[in-house]
Structure formats: C-alpha cells, structure tokens
Amino acid sequence: MAEFKGLSVSFAVKQKQDVQKQLFWPNLKNGPFNKLEDPVCCVKYCQSVPNFAVASGFQVEIRDPSANNAVVKNFHRFKSPVRSIAYRGLGSGLIAVGETNGHLSVHSVAMRTELRHMTAHTAAVTGLAFLAGVVGGGSTLSAAPKLASCAEDGRCLLWDVSDPQGQPLMEFDLSSASSSTSVSAPPADATAAAMDKATALDASQTDCNLLACGMINGRAYLLDSRQPRPALVLSHEHPVTCVRLAPGDNALYVAGDCWVRALSLHQGGRQIAAYRRHHKHVTDLAVGRGALLSCGLDGLVKVTDLLTYEEVQKYEYPNCGLLSMALSPGEADCLVLGTNDRWLLTRRYESPAAAAEAAEAAKSMSAAMKDPYLKAVKAYQVMPARPEDVVAPGPGRSRRPRQQLDQLDRLLKKFRHSDALSHVISKGQLKRKPQQAAAAMRELARRGALATALAGRPDVHVAALLKFVLHSLGNQDMAEDALPLASDLIEIYAAPRELRARPGIRPLFERLRALLAREIELGKQSAMCLGRVGLLLDTSAAAGGLAGSGGAAL
Template sequence: MGDFKRTVIRELPERKGEISPESKFWSDFEFPVTVKEFDAITHLEFSPIEPYQFAATTSNKVRLFNPINNQVDRTFSRFKEKAYCGSFRHDGRLMVAGGEECVIKLLDISGRAILRFFSGHERPVHLSKFTSDGLKIFSGADDTTVRCWDISSGEEVQQFQEFKDHVRCGDANKPSRDIILTGSYDHTARLFDLRTNSSIMNVNHGKPIESATFLPSGNIFLTAGGNYVKVWDALAGGRLLTTFGNSHKTITSLWLHESMGRILTGSLDMHVKVYDASTFGLVASLDYPAPVLCVAVSPVTNLLVAGMSTGLLSIKHKKKDETPQTEAERQQKQREKRLALRYFNKGNMYIPQEGDTLVPLKEREGLPKYDRMLQRFEHSKALDQAFAIGVRIPKPHVTFSVLQELIRRDTLKAALSGRNEKWIRLMLHFLKKHISNPNFVSTVTDVVDIILDVYEPVIGGSEELKKGFTTLRDSIEKELKYHQELEEIQGMLDAILIASQTDLDTNPDMVIAERDDILKASKEDMKTEAENALKR
C-alpha cells in the first residue's frame, strides 16, 4: 500500500515590500510581557528620572512598575473608588491622581503616604497634572470645571467654568508655567492663563476630545478625538495647521516622544500608530489584541508600554545588541561555535566497514487533522477540521484547498449535506468574504452551486438562510458591477494610450507632461475656479 498523498495547499507568495529603518526600529522589540489587571488600564506615564519607572492607573490603584524586571515596585491603593490620571512631577518625586471620589491626591513616590487631599470637584476627576514649575496642580472633572490648586497651602487658587461637558484631558505648557491646555467632550479645547479669570484661546475639534498635548516648543498643540488628530498653532490665534490620522476607530491617547520626534496614538481599533512630529506622516503601525486606551514610551526608547480596555498591560523591551564588543568576547563566541559544530557533527565522518548492515531511517511526517480524515475517507469530518475558526480565518487558503480536494473526489455534496442552519450561515459568510479574491472565486462559485442544490427546498422556511443568500447575491452583483466599471476604465485608458502613441509617431519631439505637472496644473485650475466663484 502506497503512502497517503497529502492535500496540496495552494499558498500564494507573500508580497514583501522594502522595510524602512523606522518600521525595523519599532518591530525590533521583544515579545511583549503581559500583565493582567482586574480593570481597564486608563493611564500610563514614565517617570522623568532614572530608572524611569512607569505608573499604570487601573481600578482603584496606581502601580509603579520596575522597567528592568517588569515587577511592581510600589502600589498606591488608598482609593475607595476608581483612580484616574496618575501623573509625575518633573523631578519624579511626587505624583498626583484623581478618581471617582471627586478628590485629588498628592502621593509621595518614596513611600505610600498621601501628602495632601484637594477637595472641591463635585464629579469624578479625570484630569490631574502638575504645572511646568511643579508648584501647582490643575485638574478637570465631569462637573465641567477646570481648577488650579496650590501645593504648599492645599487651597484652590483658580477655577474656570467655560466648558459645557466633561473635561477629560490636558497638558501643561513647559516654556510657560502659567499656561495650561484642557480638552472636553463638548468638542472644544481651551488654553487658560492661570493669571487671568478666563480662557485665552478656544478651538473646536469637531469630536469629543479624548487627549490633548503640547509640542515641546509650547507654540503648537494637538487634540485627538474621533479617528483623527488636529494640529493647532497657538501663536497664530488657534489656526488649524493640519489634520492627520490613520485609525478606523476613536483615538484614545496621544504620546509625544521629544528626543525621537515621534507622536504615538492609541485607538479602539487595537492599533498604535507612530507619526513623524515634523511632517505628521505615518511611519509605523503596531497591532494589539484589544482596544488600546493608553500608550507610552520610556525617555531612553528602550521600553514601550500599552494599556488596554480588557485590563491587559503590554510591556515590550528593546532587543539587546548581542554583537561582541571586545576581542575576548569575540574569541569566546567563536570557541562556542566550534564546540557546538563539533558536537552536532559527531558520527557524520564514520565510514561503514565491510559486513555492516545499513538500515535506512524513514521519518514519518505528521499529517494535519483534515488530511487524516481524508485518509480515512471521512469527508464531512475533514471539512469540519478545515472549516474550524482557527483555520478559516488565519489560513483561508487551507480551507479552499480542502474544498477543492473534495470537489476533485466528487464528495463535496455529501460533505455539505446534513448541516444545521448556523453552520450554513457561517459558510455563506465565509464565501461572501472571499468572493472578491480572484484566487478563490472559481471555488466559491462551485461551492455556492452545490449548497443551492442541497438546501434549495429549505431556504424559504428560514429567514436567516434567506438573509444569508440575499447578502451573498448582493455581494456578487456588486463584484460584477466593479468588473464592468474596470472594463470601462480599461477601455478609456487604451484609447488614451493609443492616442498618445499616435501623437508621438506624428510628432517625435512632443514632450509628455509628467504626473506631478498634471496634478499641479489641475490644482491651479481648481484654485482659479474657486476664486472666480467667490468673486461671483
């Protein structure tokens, strides 16, 4: 009996583009260490002094983590309810945190004592930070107020009541100790001068603002809300400079790394995006297993942390450079390589003697589950294994390869028979998802035909099946429409190419405009038309 022939998996070649140095840098972190908390991680911040501990605010506590061994150095748990926005002072000796208790607490890093309580807010405090000189604290709460407190006396020294909704974020201006930035769910961000009684600038972001921060110069600030970030020029009276963002869902946090000149954004779409702070262009993207609520990078760029809504804290360390630095280290490395090579080559130089019996070693290759079922002609079970969620989502080409094998054996109809309504709906959704993939479209049409043959009598009695087939039909019609439009575009391009070739044949000296020149000319024409419309 011959060996079983494995199912041929038709894998498509991967398209690997050129990896930029920026992408290589952000991908050059070790596999993340994850810490599971009981509640969402709402705020992350690194200490500005060595050893650069980072504070994670979650549930009713603020935890200080050691950046070397990822262990908890200290926990501030004297909160009766949820804590928010645990922030460091510029000298790294004090922290401040708000919370659901409507009280702001001043914490001593060297111990667990609470140095001061600042009471006055009537609703939960989500924003609590130090001013740039470290002598005052400003806070924002769900009572729509922004307040400033003196640390030495513990008294409230200023209060602003200009917002119409919850105040959720803010930042201190480093060059000026009296300027602070705050953002609110009423779509506005305001600059306050603590020496005055009202805001000095007001900008409208257009969405509830989740995060706001100054650039190092203090002249430009960013606001994040919705799925985009806006850049504002404070010196120009709050003029909008640009808008950027590549997230699909709400951006929840901003983190500016001054020395690298990079802006990081965390989003509910489970991604962290990295932007260049000078051009605001996207340079890297990082994936996470859950919606990201906060993100931070250590001042020396050797640690990347992200907090998620599920309570997961992801800690990524930069990979260490293992290249030998000294001559002794290089010699030791070469010695270890020689010893390892000698060990693994042991016995390879043995020459068989006359009279020795040679026994060939035949290694059996393990078969995947679907192949084992096909080997036993259990076609329904083979389809179940290939259609499992762990196969069809990450490796759809495996599922389609098994479907093609069942079609080749003429057993797909039997394998599809006897399925329940839920399984058929999942199969229809899977086929609809891949109907636009030219590598799978022929298999999709064959499978749909067989499903219709088997289940046509029962489709009318099930609203869910009817809905699934209707959705699949709409997807097919949409795909056919796309093909028709593409053929029309192809015809137009052919006509243009033929005309341009004819012009070149008749006039060889004619200069063809470059793409950038055409775009520039079209922009100038649009600008002229707009100016004429305004004059009219």
C-alpha cells in the same frame, strides 16, 4: 487621507528624520509584559526619573522598566477606582491620584504617605498634570509645582499642593457666558454639565503657565494659569479623548473618536493636519523623536511623522483594546501600553548592532557548551548505510522537492494580517482566485483580525473589497465568508462623514445596501414559506394520526 500644508524643512533635519524612521521605530521590539488585576486605565512617565506609574483598579504602582517592570512602590488605599494620575519630582517624588468619586490626593513616593486630600470635584477626575517648574526634593512641598485637574463635572481647577487647606487657587472658566472664578459650587444646570464634561488635560514641559484641556463637546482650550479665561478655544468636531502639547509649545494635538488633528498655536489654532488611521476610538497620544504616536481600542499603535504627517510604523495587538500609552522622556527608547484586558505591555529599542552581537554571543556560547564526549557518542551511533539499502534515484524515483509555503501563508504565519490582506488585493486574487480570497477572509475572521486588517485602506482597496463582496453575496458557496467582510466594511467606512471624504466608494455602498435589503427580504419570504410548509406537514401528520386511531377503534 491627511490634510496638511507642506512645511519647508532643511535637508539636514529631513535626513535626520529619515534615519530615525529607518532605524528607530522598526527596531522598537516587544519587551516584558505583565498581567494586572484590573484594566490599565492610565500610564505616566516621570520626566526626571526613569520610572513610570500605572493606574489599575483601586491601586497605583511605580515600576522600573530597567528591572523587567518590577514594582518599586505601591499605593492601594483608595475608596474608588483610580481614573487619572500625574507623576513628577526628584528626591522623594510626588504622585497625584484622581478617583472616580471626585477625590484628589497627592502622595510622597519615597514615604508612601498621603500629603494632601482635596474634594472640590463632584465627578470622576479625568485628567491631572503638574505644571512645569521647580521640582520639590526631600519630603517638603514648598518648592513643588502647581497641579491642575479636570473632571466630568465640567470644571478645570488649579491647585497649590503646598497649601495645607486643600482649596483650589482658581477655576478656569470653560463656559462662554460666565467669567466668574468662584469654586464654591458646581454648575447649576445638570444637562449643561453633562454636555461639558472635561475629559483630557496636559501641561507644557517648558512653560510653567501653559495648559491644554479637552471637553466632551468637541472643544479644546488653551489655558494660562495666570488668568481664568481661556487663551484660545479650538474645535475638534468630535468628543475629545486626549490632548498633547508639542515639546516646543508650537502645536496642540487633539484626539477624539477615530480622528487626530494637529493645530498650530502660533497661528491661532489653524489646522495643520487631520487624519483617520484607526477604525475605533483613539484613546491616548504620545510625542517623541519627531513623531506622534496614537493608540486606540482597535489594538493598533500608529506612528506618524510630524514633518510630513505620514504613517511610518504600525504596531498591532489583536483581540485587545489599548487604553493608555506613555513614551519615555528624552531619548525615548521605551514605550509602555495598557490594555482593557489587564495587560501591561512594553516595547524597547534594540539597535541592529546590539542584536547582532547578542546573537553572535549566544551562538558562540552554544558552541562552547557542547560536550566533546557527546559529540563522539553521536558520531559512533550514526552507522553508515549498507549498499543494498541505498536506492538510486531513477527516472521514476526522483526525490520529492520540499514544499514551500506561499507568500500569503508566510504572512499569516507571522501574524502580519494587514500585509496578508494587502497581498490578496495586490495580486488580484479577489478576481482571479475568489475561492482563495474567501479562504483568506475566513482565516482573518477566525483570528479576530479582519477589522484590524481592513482599517486605514485607500479608496482603491476599499472599492476592490466592495466589488468582491457584491460578487460573493450572490454565490452560495462564498456568501458565508463574505458576510463578516461586509459587516466590517460597513462599520469602518459607511459612516456619513467617511462617505463624504470618499465620494468614489459611495455608489458601491449603495449597491451593497440594496443587495443586503433584498437578501433580507428574501430571507423573510423563505422563513414564511418554511413556516407554512411546516404547518401543512404538522396538520397532515395530525390528520393521519386521527385516521389511524379511528381505524384501530373500528
């Protein structure tokens, strides 16, 4: 589904990317997980310290991934729920916190004290970012970088955190009509402000003046801290939920709705790629090791190669929605995820050699810990069988072979739901064994993983599933299992934009729509008939009761 223009890549770079795809991403294994008190709305890594900050409810925590995500610092005296954070600094360190009431504060990580408190925003602060620059050490703010903030009031402000007055330096002009840099009042038109909410913000890691801001109206702005006017205005066609600048500042990645777009900044915002691999809203993006990671409310993390824009890895978290994500900087070896059901999840890289050494060490330790006395007792307790108890396997007494699970059951046992559905489609079970296919759909629906398994399917798979639904809805035994499948297919692939991108499946959806309309009409007629029959039965029963009472009276 990706639309991109091929790039000329040298063989050495391509070979390095292939090695990373084969060795790194498949070996990013599940690590420690923690249950918090509220949904994890934001996760941010520090660029210079191997710690990450977590925003959940009314508190912000600094956690150490090397100590099983132990809490290092805790900030919890906020008047409203925390919406966004920014973490930066050596020495004492600085952390900026944005609340849903529009308040913005800067804290010292070492002293756990509030250094600045700003109230220029009038709505929830949705994005914060420290601009690249000299990082402040100790407890002073004289060398601290500038801070940018965006909020749902439609404003993007630039702050000097060393200014004790707490007033913004500049307001970026995100409207097409006005060029004023005044920050004294919010936009006058409430309707325009509601349509122009700022929803995402990111700062360059190398350029101390470069910013990117995303809006709910589908626009993304490239900003320069030296001027209020945007340097570049880009379009995403969907409400923007996340923006990320490439490490070399040559591209901007924008996420909104179910789509992710890559835009070239060296060519005036030309679209490099656009793909839809989630069936629910994409909530966050991360860039590292030559790949772009996206997470969404469908519980999926998709890893996309930045050279070919093809999917190289997928991580599944069924029955939960992912709200935030952060990848450790540098040689990224840790991925942190926050969910809407209050879980903080981590994944860590485990090299195959280290895994083999750990398994061998555990095996040798287990063998060394065995007690020789217990071995002798166990050997003494196992008595040889008597000859008369031994039954020779004759023609009618052949030993029953151990029953092996088939491929579908093995995939379901390992919770590989997408691979299980692919197995059902590729083996032709939708046509040759529809009862088994219906049983597989019923099991996926029972686990709540049917929608996740259906996401990102090619047209051939979608067409095969639609034909199976059309055949099953007419069968009384399989109609109950086909209805959840039909509902998920319509929700994921029947949107007008999706049908325009997939013209081959449009006739099948029209047939499905007509069939469902006919079934609904038949259901209405059946309900009316049942109601009339029930009315007749009640009337006859009442008449019989009256006749019986009259005979008794006579």
